[in-house]
Amino acid sequence: MASPAQDLARWIPRLLAVWRAGRKGARGGPKPPPDRLAPDELKDVARAVERLSKGLTRDRELAGARYMDEQHLLGAYLLFYWPTSYLQARGTLSELPHRPGAVLDLGSGPGPVAFAAWDAGASSVTACDRSAPALATARALAAAAHVPLTTKEWNPTRGRPLSELGTGRGFDTVAFGHVVNELFQGEGAPERRAALLQEAAGLLRPGGSVLVIEPALRDTSRHLLEVRDLVVERGFAVRAPCLFRGPCPARGKESDWCHAERAIEPPPLVAEIARAAGLRREAVKMSYLALAPPGEPWAEPPPVRPGAKLFRVVSEPLPSKGRLRYMGCGPEGRLGLALQEKHLQEGSRAFERLLRGDVVEVTAVEPSGDGLKLGPESEVRVVAGAGEPATRPPPRASSGTARS
Ligand SMILES: C[S@@+](CC[C@H](N)C(=O)[O-])C[C@H]1O[C@@H](n2cnc3c(N)ncnc32)[C@H](O)[C@@H]1O
Structure with missing residues (x-):
């Protein structure tokens, strides 16, 4: 295609x-x-x-x-x-x-x-x-x-x-x-x-x-x-x-x-x-x-691991001295997500390459200032890349309209 x-x-x-x-x-x-x-x-x-x-x-x-x-x-x-x-x-x-x-x-x-x-x-x-x-x-x-x-x-x-x-x-x-x-x-x-x-x-x-x-x-x-x-x-x-x-x-x-x-x-x-x-x-x-429209259910956000939090990245990378930061928006609100570069591990590598629009799951975060900070134990997983459907669709009532 x-x-x-x-x-x-x-x-x-x-x-x-x-x-x-x-x-x-x-x-x-x-x-x-x-x-x-x-x-x-x-x-x-x-x-x-x-x-x-x-x-x-x-x-x-x-x-x-x-x-x-x-x-x-x-x-x-x-x-x-x-x-x-x-x-x-x-x-x-x-x-x-x-x-x-x-x-x-x-x-x-x-x-x-x-x-x-x-x-x-x-x-x-x-x-x-x-x-x-x-x-x-x-x-x-x-x-x-x-x-x-x-x-x-x-x-x-x-x-x-x-x-x-x-x-x-x-x-x-x-x-x-x-x-x-x-x-x-x-x-x-x-x-x-x-x-x-x-x-x-x-x-x-x-x-x-x-x-x-x-x-x-x-x-x-x-x-x-x-x-x-x-x-x-x-x-x-x-x-x-x-x-x-x-x-x-x-x-x-x-x-x-x-x-x-x-x-x-x-x-x-x-x-x-x-x-x-x-x-x-x-x-x-x-x-x-x-x-x-009204009457249709909200789609379900993708499932996350116990204790993990879900965000859509709503900023470009916001690097500062030794620290990577993005704004994220999700069920927790609109918050800064920050990770010290020295805490980057295999499981959090994806944090270095996030794009505006990506939907990510982050674990082991704790409050810091007006946002959340990730630590050495944190894992970061892109659940849906920018432009991909992130939510699970509610069941469709009708079908058969797709062009062959
Ligand atoms: C910026 S263009 C967008 C064209 C196209 N939809 C796109 O996404 O590129 C805005 C369009 O809205 C139309 N528009 C503005 N006011 C309108 C109105 N009152 N009734 C109908 N169309 C209107 C204009 O004629 C124009 O085609």
């Missing part, structure tokens, strides 16, 4: 062909390569990517604006952000306890989440957005890749309930890729976003999930955690990344937030645009939630 990166490589010429077909003004000169940009093309795209990056991640002026309706910004999104969203979606879909099945991609833009779901084995994909040009681009990509994509125009801020989309209640996965933070800005936004997730959950078959992917920015991540707590209060269970029931411990401290990070080798097209736009792209970062 091809890896997500290999699958993505097959999309790059399609993205470029669709982008070139929609670009105004024929270019002269030799035919550009199918998987890279010609210098004049790169210059235009890099300029538009800089604008998108500033508007979506820095001053946030574009969040909720109609940037997908502007051809040059849609084009820049397609060539630079689409591949990242694709990998993020693959990385989060892989944590679901079920195959994607029938997928509804809300706020789809040109469809990276829908196509990622298709490549991950979805049985059907439906993409919805308020931007007609973004949906037309998704259809052009679907035609190029022979994916039977359905598209629908959708705008939840106009007060149109999801049920009016006419899609029915037949989805296994309802996904929101980088759109929740763009909806319902201002006062009351968390409640309205939570209500939208509840409505989306109403479209699921038993055992299905609502998947939310958001930018890895402190503010958008904290807003997502607020929505998380609202839906958990209303009976939702979190399938990933949380390993426990109850409110999110990161919300207690303004400076805390939660995001995942996976190292990637960016496709050459993305790397060259990043270089030209002065941006970095060596890792895929996102905040995310996989939610089970």
Whole structure:
């Protein structure tokens, strides 16, 4: 089976062909390569990517604006952000306890989440957005890749309930890729976003999930955690990344937030645009939630040895003089986990190489400061690597939706 990166490589010429077909003004000169940009093309795209990056991640002026309706910004999104969203979606879909099945991609833009779901084995994909040009681009990509994509125009801020989309209640996965933070800005936004997730959950078959992917920015991540707590209060269970029931411990401290990070080798097209736009792209970062609707049980965390404690690593390594430290989040709360290098033993070697997102079992820890310290007797075992399902799925009520 091809890896997500290999699958993505097959999309790059399609993205470029669709982008070139929609670009105004024929270019002269030799035919550009199918998987890279010609210098004049790169210059235009890099300029538009800089604008998108500033508007979506820095001053946030574009969040909720109609940037997908502007051809040059849609084009820049397609060539630079689409591949990242694709990998993020693959990385989060892989944590679901079920195959994607029938997928509804809300706020789809040109469809990276829908196509990622298709490549991950979805049985059907439906993409919805308020931007007609973004949906037309998704259809052009679907035609190029022979994916039977359905598209629908959708705008939840106009007060149109999801049920009016006419899609029915037949989805296994309802996904929101980088759109929740763009909806319902201002006062009351968390409640309205939570209500939208509840409505989306109403479209699921038993055992299905609502998947939310958001930018890895402190503010958008904290807003997502607020929505998380609202839906958990209303009976939702979190399938990933949380390993426990109850409110999110990161919300207690303004400076805390939660995001995942996976190292990637960016496709050459993305790397060259990043270089030209002065941006970095060596890792895929996102905040995310996989939610089970009210009535579905919380999945069981993996069993641990008696006396052992379970954590998800929620920081990068935080080395200091002679000591290794990470932040961990689990049933014990959100705590620092520290080990003196001189106490590293065969059984704790894994501590040297933990990645953000890994789920680990640690033994023989004791309280130290506001965290826990491991000692010479401690053992460290990675129970699930970053991006792998960490919880044991509750039994599925329906099956038979997987594509053969
Ligand atoms: C950052 S893009 C995300 C695209 C894609 N889902 C991804 O993950 O890359 C946000 C998308 O949300 C859509 N969007 C923003 N506000 C919307 C609204 N009120 N109704 C429907 N779609 C909206 C935009 O048109 C855009 O396609």
